[in-house]
Amino acid sequence: MPLKSVSIDAVQVEGFKIETRSRQHVSIVDQPVAGGGTDAGPTPLEYLFISLAGCIITIGHIVAKQRRLPVRNIAVHVEGELDTDVLMGKRQDMRAGFTGIRVRVNIDADMTQEEKEAFLREVDARCPISDNIHNLTPIEFVVESTAEDVVFSNN
Incomplete structure (x- = not known):
């Protein structure tokens, strides 16, 4: 049975802003301004x-x-x-x-x-x-x- 391993890393940058890394890709997770974030990325x-x-x-x-x-x-x-x-x-x-x-x-x-x-x-x-x-x-x-x-x- 072939298995594929998937992993990511995430770290809090500031407040609700989070930087994630998957392979060579960097994505930002954040909250809307109304929710206390900076709206730098999807929730x-x-x-x-x-x-x-x-x-x-x-x-x-x-x-x-x-x-x-x-x-x-x-x-x-x-x-x-x-x-x-x-x-x-x-x-x-x-x-x-x-x-x-x-x-x-x-x-x-x-x-x-x-x-x-x-x-x-x-x-x-x-x-x-x-x-x-x-x-x-x-x-x-x-x-x-x-x-x-x-x-x-x-x-």
């Missing part, structure tokens, strides 16, 4: 949606190429709502995450609606980001210290 929540949309388009093109489907272009719009009282520490009686995520996909192709829907189902089934959102993925948090590593997980 972590927006990056989640960016990842999902990017994965759907990427996997869509892989599927189209492999199956020789007449797909010219794929455009994606992602939206969702969450209760910010949880992330602000004002509530604990509900999830911190989105209550639902809507993904609207425009597939420019000479295909019927049914063929486009079947294509999108296959894309969703093969998209690692979609899979990680659909299914519980264990996360292990390790607090690095000079003495010994302290480990806790979300399970």
Whole structure:
């Protein structure tokens, strides 16, 4: 079974501004000015949606190429709502995450609606980001210290 290892590094620059590095790429994460940031980049929540949309388009093109489907272009719009009282520490009686995520996909192709829907189902089934959102993925948090590593997980 071929495994691909993916990793990034992130460090707080100033306030809510965070610099991330993935391979040779540098990205900025920030909050809007109204949220105390400088609006130098997308928020972590927006990056989640960016990842999902990017994965759907990427996997869509892989599927189209492999199956020789007449797909010219794929455009994606992602939206969702969450209760910010949880992330602000004002509530604990509900999830911190989105209550639902809507993904609207425009597939420019000479295909019927049914063929486009079947294509999108296959894309969703093969998209690692979609899979990680659909299914519980264990996360292990390790607090690095000079003495010994302290480990806790979300399970």
